[in-house]
Amino acid sequence: MRQWWAALACWFGTVGLLWGQAPPTPRGEETVEVHLQIIPFYVVDESGQPVLDLKPEEVQVLVDGKPYPLGHLDRYAFIQGLTSGDSERPEASGNDPSVERQPVSDTIGKPRLETNPSRRHVLLLFDLAFSSPRGFRISREVSLQTCERILDRDLVYLLVFSGTKGLQRLWGPVSGRDRVCDLLRRSLGLRRGVERAPSPDVDFPSEEGRNVESNITVSSELEDYVREAQTFNQWTYRDVAQRLAAAFKQLAASLRPVYGPKLLIYFSQGVRNNVYFAAAYAEPVEQPIVPGQFPQLYGQDDRLGSSFLYQDFEEAVRALAEAGVMVMVVNPEGYLTEAGAPLSGENSLRHIARVTSGLYVEGTQEKDIRQQVSQWTAAYYEAGIYLRHREYKGKFHKVEVRLLRPGVRLWSLRGFRDPRPYRDFTPEERLSYAIQLIYRGVENLTARPAHARWLPLNGRPGGRISTEERFVWFEAEFQPEWKGKKLDIFSLTFDGDSQGRVGSLRDSRAEQRKLPEGDTLRVENRLPWHGTFVWGIVVVEPDSGTTWWYRTLVHSPLEK
Secondary structure, three states: OHHHHHHHHOOOOOOOOEEEOOOOOOOOOOOOOEEEEEEEEEEEEOOOOEOOOOOHHHEEEEEOOEEEOEEEEEEEEEOOOOOHHHOOOHHHHOOOOOEEEEEOOHHHOOOOOOOOOOOOEEEEEEEOOOOOHHHHHHHHHHHHHHHOOOOOOOEEEEEEEEOOOEEEEEEEEEOOHHHHHHHHHHHHOOOOOOOOOOOOOOOOOOOOOOOHHHHOOOHHHHHHHHHHHOOOOHHHHHHHHHHHHHHHHHHHHHHOOOOOOEEEEEEOOOOOHHHHOHHHHOOOOOOOOOOOOOHHHHOOOOOOOOOOHHHHHHHHHHHHHHOOEEEEEEEOOOOOOOOOOOOOOHHHHHHHHHHOOOEEEEOOOHHHHHHHHHHHHOEEEEEEEEEEOOOOOOOEEEEEEEEOOOOEEEEEOOEEEOOOOHHHOOHHHHHHHHHHHHHHOOOOOOOOOOOOEEEEOOEEEEEEEOOOEEEEEEEEEOOHHHOOOEEEEEEEEEEEOOOOOEEEEEEEEEEEEEOOOOOEEEEEEEEEOOOOEEEEEEEEEOOOOEEEEEEEEEOOOOOO
16 A cells, blocks of 8 residues: 555656745845745636736735735636737747737746746546446546646646546646647547647656556446446445545645645546435435445435545545645536435535535536636636745645635635655655656656755665576765764666666665664665666655665666
């Protein structure tokens, strides 16, 4: 379980919290470290149409009730028919003529930190366990609408939840709007494409799209999971619902250390009221419950639901919101039944949206749902605020965005957490951090501990080959000041190729040792005789967060 958790966590994107220096200060004044925090939000007017002309003076951002001046305000207007000349800053949207990116706040006078720009994480989650075949078909078609709202720099993931296999990542992270749309069509069995100008070539980092071709699941397999869910008995239905709550909690834990804009679009018809709010609907009956019968036969009689399952979901999705995730809940069969009916899942979805301060979209026709999604996501804004004197204790900060324009509606980030020092990381987070460092390098770290510094791990490699395996080692050298310190040591083995690209994680080992006399630390590894591998070593001193790392390519003996 721990290794699965770390593997899931290591997939999520790049750093959205930007580290930078404060503007030059006058002589005699103290230089203060400042950090740029991105606050994403969407805006529509009273009639549901996107608001594309917000000005900086109309936007107020409050963190824990305290107003912060805007560092910048960027608008991404997803409008069909634009030409590249219409955009003041087309380079930031990937030169995409259907996306206008305009820095509407250049006159604010605050410096922009353009290095390591924030990349949004977009997660599409299909709930196969609590969807009907018709609902899943509509959800698939509506999901293509999200392609029209993806920036070429976004990192996109396709996730599914089923009663058989639980939460799965089918692919991701993948960037480039055309590539994402193509993968969605192939994965979900969608026939038509998106009518838009082609995206430019996108430079994919090494971690993006890994094993995408082999991981694509045909739509017929997903449909089988949906049909299977229609036969769940009462016990199975409730058990799967509990596993869904646990999946949300796992997802929140994986996303918590990821800084930057995060958007989860959740397609589902919801858990039935008589299970989700079980005790409120249960009524004793004389007829015994027979395992194997369809859940629809029971109506209001859910004596198995003596507890309130909604409390588990509330805890899980609140953790998701506190991880800085904006949540859109899409119900493809809303209005078909009364919201409060025992067999309706509408109230459970509304509850999830309310707890996460998310957006709830429902309807019975694909066209209506597509229109709602289109209107709400056409005007995307990113407000940047500069934070000083942070405590780096992982504290959750509540965010409130106020718009000084009457008659508009807002969907915004609920809050964010401060970075934490490495010593406050859980064992799973420490392993995930080490995996990411070897896999992505320092520049693209997802979880960047507060006050950490990164140094090369110097030393002497060695090895020998037998008829069955390769035995390799590395004798790392440290300065005398680290003698006697306890160190976290991670040895990580990945699949590799002759070009040095890092593939799938094959093995991970974590231990804690004191630096011995002689200031030399020996790390050993045993590899199969055949194959090319990437071996990575990460050593961390927990109190200071000082991190040393080493990565090498171990060629196959058959390669010349």
